[in-house]
Amino acid sequence: MKMDVVGLWQPSPNATDVTAELSAIDRAGADIVFTLLSGPVGVVVGRQMGERNMKAIAFGINVEAQKDAFWQATAGKANYVATIDTFADVEMTPKTIPFQKAFKARYKKSPIYTAGTYDALHIIKDAIEKAGSTESEKLVPVIEKMSHVGTAGTLEFDKRHDPVWGPGKSTGIAVQWQNGEQVPFWPPNVKGMKPFKMPGK
Amino acid sequence: MFQDILITGLVNGGVYALLAVGFSLIFGVARIVNIAHTAFYMLAAYCFYMLLVQYELHFAIAAPLAVIAVTAFSVLCYRLVIEPLREHESAVLIATIALALIFQEAMLIKFGGNYLGIPSTLDGVAVLAGVTIPYQRILILVVAAAALIGTWLMLYKTRLGLAIRSTANDLEVANLMGMNVHRVAMATVAISVGLASVAGVVVAPVFVVDPLMWLSPLVTMLAIVVLGGLGSLKGSLIGALIIGYVEAITVFALPQGAFLKGAVALSIMVVVLLARPEGLFGVVFEEER
Numbered sequence: 001m002k003m004d005v006v007g008l009w010q011p012s013p014n015a016t017d018v019t020a021e022l023s024a025i026d027r028a029g030a031d032i033v034f035t036l037l038s039g040p041v042g043v044v045v046g047r048q049m050g051e052r053n054m055k056a057i058a059f060g061i062n063v064e065a066q067k068d069a070f071w072q073a074t075a076g077k078a079n080y081v082a083t084i085d086t087f088a089d090v091e092m093t094p095k096t097i098p099f100q101k102a103f104k105a106r107y108k109k110s111p112i113y114t115a116g117t118y119d120a121l122h123i124i125k126d127a128i129e130k131a132g133s134t135e136s137e138k139l140v141p142v143i144e145k146m147s148h149v150g151t152a153g154t155l156e157f158d159k160r161h162d163p164v165w166g167p168g169k170s171t172g173i174a175v176q177w178q179n180g181e182q183v184p185f186w187p188p189n190v191k192g193m194k195p196f197k198m199p200g201k
Numbered sequence: 202m203f204q205d206i207l208i209t210g211l212v213n214g215g216v217y218a219l220l221a222v223g224f225s226l227i228f229g230v231a232r233i234v235n236i237a238h239t240a241f242y243m244l245a246a247y248c249f250y251m252l253l254v255q256y257e258l259h260f261a262i263a264a265p266l267a268v269i270a271v272t273a274f275s276v277l278c279y280r281l282v283i284e285p286l287r288e289h290e291s292a293v294l295i296a297t298i299a300l301a302l303i304f305q306e307a308m309l310i311k312f313g314g315n316y317l318g319i320p321s322t323l324d325g326v327a328v329l330a331g332v333t334i335p336y337q338r339i340l341i342l343v344v345a346a347a348a349l350i351g352t353w354l355m356l357y358k359t360r361l362g363l364a365i366r367s368t369a370n371d372l373e374v375a376n377l378m379g380m381n382v383h384r385v386a387m388a389t390v391a392i393s394v395g396l397a398s399v400a401g402v403v404v405a406p407v408f409v410v411d412p413l414m415w416l417s418p419l420v421t422m423l424a425i426v427v428l429g430g431l432g433s434l435k436g437s438l439i440g441a442l443i444i445g446y447v448e449a450i451t452v453f454a455l456p457q458g459a460f461l462k463g464a465v466a467l468s469i470m471v472v473v474l475l476a477r478p479e480g481l482f483g484v485v486f487e488e489e490r
Binding site for chain 2: 007008009010011012013014015016017019020021023024026027040043044047048051052053064067069072073074075076077
């Protein structure tokens with residue numbers, strides 16, 4: 001599949017209006033708006049794309065779209081906005097759904113990427129128990145060999161100490177807003193995923 | 202692209218004008234640099250949100266109620282905080298910064314830090330010359346134009362307007378002529394914040410409501426009033442349109458630097474000030490005074 005990059009727009013993370021950017025994106029004939037957004041601009045992009053009935057699909061990272069409050073913040077205009085997320089009601093691992101439920105019961109909202117700290121703490125705890133020490137020199141070799149089945153995926157680390165990304169390891173979960181609901185749709189082979197929808201269908 | 206710039210610049214300029222004209226008005230009349238001006242704009246947006254979304258009042262009731270409530274509150278703030286300090290301009294400046302921060306923190310406590318959305322008053326879009334414009338933006342433009350025309354009529358066709366202009370022209374002479382300059386200043390604060398509240402109410406449905414929403418327009422508004430000439434209403438109006446258009450042109454001409462639109466607008470202000478330290482209409486304004 002051939003794709004062309006028709007333009008690159010970089011609004012401020014605090015932008016309260018992206019009309020000019022969206023007009024320019026419309027003019028450029030984009031089919032996909034690949035978003036890399038954090039901050040209030042994520043709400044503004046979602047809402048204003050909906051208000052303009054843009055045919056292009058917004059997909060990428062939109063931190064605000066990970067939150068339950070996104071639909072209200074966009075006044076229900078952000079249908080079809082998609083983002084990579086960390087948690088959803090799907091079986092990424094056997095721990096994902098129980099964690100999701102327990103988090104919602106305790107905090108009255110869904111977890112976003114920040115709740116990944118839970119897995120990080122368990123990795124450290126397991127490493128301390130195995131190494132019998134809290135010294136980093138002794139913990140690092142243990143973590144390097146570790147395969148931790150966490151709440152968001154199975155965490156293993158490469159030679160550069162980055163998480164190993166890929167199916168069966170750690171991928172994140174892609175979600176799309178559909179009529180006020182955050183619907184998980186990727187990775188497709190995971191139990192609980194639902195179909196992605198296109199505007200106008 | 203030309204049509205996009207024309208319409209985007211006009212709508213953005215209209216919103217900025219509502220804020221800048223009010224700010225300039227109160228400075229011109231009472232020499233009050235009201236840093237809390239855009240914080241009142243934020244209060245109006247929250248008030249509108251509360252009435253419309255939480256109390257589910259009709260738009261036609263919620264919008265005027267929000268404007269009236271925030272305007273009345275601004276008069277209270279003026280009487281309690283600003284009026285006692287009026288002789289000390291720097292103290293007024295600091296007091297209004299404090300007010301703005303108090304409003305910000307109060308909204309954070311009451312509504313939390315989440316971004317809030319307000320439903321559009323008018324749904325749907327119009328396509329003009331190939332440009333998609335949501336009806337809400339057309340409403341913003343119409344309301345901004347009506348509010349600015351109303352302000353102009355009030356200033357030039359009413360006795361209150363005459364008193365405001367006289368006070369702006371020479372406060373001491375106006376006082377000697379028997380005008381109650383404190384009341385005139387209070388009325389000006391109400392009109393000024395009224396305009397900011399109108400901006401808050403009409404703009405809130407297209408922007409995001411959050412406790413920090415007053416900061417970004419404050420910087421832009423200060424740039425506009427300095428560019429136009431501090432205290433000059435005509436300067437504020439033209440400055441607002443200039444900044445609105447400069448921002449729109451920046452995004453279209455420099456897509457990868459869209460985040461720089463505010464910086465470009467501020468740079469133009471600096472360039473204008475280097476050439477004309479009094480701003481675009483500063484001299485005319487001084488002559489008027």
